[in-house]
Amino acid sequence: MTTGQIIYTPRWPWRQTGIGARPWLVAQSLQASEQGILPDRMIAALAEDGAIVAVRPFATDQIQPASLDLRLGAVAYRVRASFLPGPGATVAQRIKELKLHEIVLSNGAVLETGCVYIVPLLERLALPDAIAAAANPKSSTGRLDVFTRVIADETRGFDRIEAGYRGPLYAEISPKTFPVLVREGSRLSQMRFRHGDSTLDAAALRALHARERLVDAAEAVMGEGVAVSVDLSGFDAITVPSGWANGAAIVGYRAKRHTGLIDVDRRGGYEVDEFWEPVIARSEHNLILDPDEFYILASKEAVQVPPDYAAEMVPFDPLVGEFRVHYAGFFDPGFGYAGAGGRGARAVLEVRSREVPFILEHGQIVGRLVFEKMLARPERLYGAGIGSNYQAQGLKLSKHFRA
Numbered sequence: 001m002t003t004g005q006i007i008y009t010p011r012w013p014w015r016q017t018g019i020g021a022r023p024w025l026v027a028q029s030l031q032a033s034e035q036g037i038l039p040d041r042m043i044a045a046l047a048e049d050g051a052i053v054a055v056r057p058f059a060t061d062q063i064q065p066a067s068l069d070l071r072l073g074a075v076a077y078r079v080r081a082s083f084l085p086g087p088g089a090t091v092a093q094r095i096k097e098l099k100l101h102e103i104v105l106s107n108g109a110v111l112e113t114g115c116v117y118i119v120p121l122l123e124r125l126a127l128p129d130a131i132a133a134a135a136n137p138k139s140s141t142g143r144l145d146v147f148t149r150v151i152a153d154e155t156r157g158f159d160r161i162e163a164g165y166r167g168p169l170y171a172e173i174s175p176k177t178f179p180v181l182v183r184e185g186s187r188l189s190q191m192r193f194r195h196g197d198s199t200l201d202a203a204a205l206r207a208l209h210a211r212e213r214l215v216d217a218a219e220a221v222m223g224e225g226v227a228v229s230v231d232l233s234g235f236d237a238i239t240v241p242s243g244w245a246n247g248a249a250i251v252g253y254r255a256k257r258h259t260g261l262i263d264v265d266r267r268g269g270y271e272v273d274e275f276w277e278p279v280i281a282r283s284e285h286n287l288i289l290d291p292d293e294f295y296i297l298a299s300k301e302a303v304q305v306p307p308d309y310a311a312e313m314v315p316f317d318p319l320v321g322e323f324r325v326h327y328a329g330f331f332d333p334g335f336g337y338a339g340a341g342g343r344g345a346r347a348v349l350e351v352r353s354r355e356v357p358f359i360l361e362h363g364q365i366v367g368r369l370v371f372e373k374m375l376a377r378p379e380r381l382y383g384a385g386i387g388s389n390y391q392a393q394g395l396k397l398s399k400h401f402r403a
Helices: 022-027 041-048 091-096 204-213
Strands: 053-054 068-071 075-079 099-104 109-111 116-124 129-136 146-152 164-177 179-181 187-194 226-230 252-254 277-279 286-289 292-301 309-315 321-325 345-353 358-359 364-373
Touching: 041 053, 041 187, 068 116, 075 091, 091 099, 091 164, 116 146, 129 146, 146 187, 164 187, 204 226, 226 292, 226 309, 277 292, 286 292, 286 345, 345 364
Parallel strands: none
Antiparallel strands: 053 116, 068 187, 075 099, 075 116, 109 179, 116 164, 129 187, 146 164, 226 364, 252 277, 252 292, 286 358, 292 345, 309 364, 321 345
């Protein structure tokens, strides 16, 4: 992993000039109307001022257009069960109560399926009172069926950090299908920083969709989200590996059991057919999800995220609890956007059924894209020369597998 200090010159539109002007102090004094997700240069400014503190310097590609990759620390703790510390308790205290053993990650270690691990992260926070944060698994993490959430001291919920939080961050990691090899510095999660409530309401979302066509469907806005459905018609352009009925139209992949391990930092290192089997398109255009199986599917819609906005996939209806869709929910500015090298990109769906078989139908709505304003346009958009792995994607596995 390449490391080194990343240097930005913050260009905050509201920043004071002169000696002693400090970005996070300015952030504290923002007007309520100045709401949005912090872009790359503002994240860098937070780090320069000490609102984000790292044990070692950021990697050169660690700051994304609208998020910060979080890195694993030097030790992992195997614990009896998942937990939330709750008010008045720290994660370290709960680890002490629940720890089974600890694993040194400096030279790499295997995290086994069906186990729960807590890993202190290399980044900690000293957020201004006006800035909150939210975390999500990275796309490649979700596509490996590695269940990952971020925890902070005294919190009542996962992946949500209250404004003004000062303290350490931890990753809860539970591989569900494949054992994974991780090490100090591996990145499984990412974090966004926001000032105020920047979510577009239904009227603003309809107006944005009319201007930019967020998905390739005219009537897609449902309340405060854009509907995302599953494509089960088949991807004819996909040629499956030898022995997989070569040339067949497929709708997705189903993970194999009892495979070898996957090194989360190894790009293009594994053959697809050693870990996945194809899901062949059916004439009925449906799919029966088997309980406790993991699938990679794709959206029917091509998605694009304009440069001044960010998006997040959320459940279509929390009451539909038979299956879980999309572990990794952040979509950066420029995702699928024509000006950033995309022409609309499918949303890849990580799908896991629960206790009973469940039938998915072609075009069934499985999620919503919620859009938020950026405080400013990022200096670099997703896919625009920054090595983004999933720009203009169709049905695509994680970067770990050979194309």
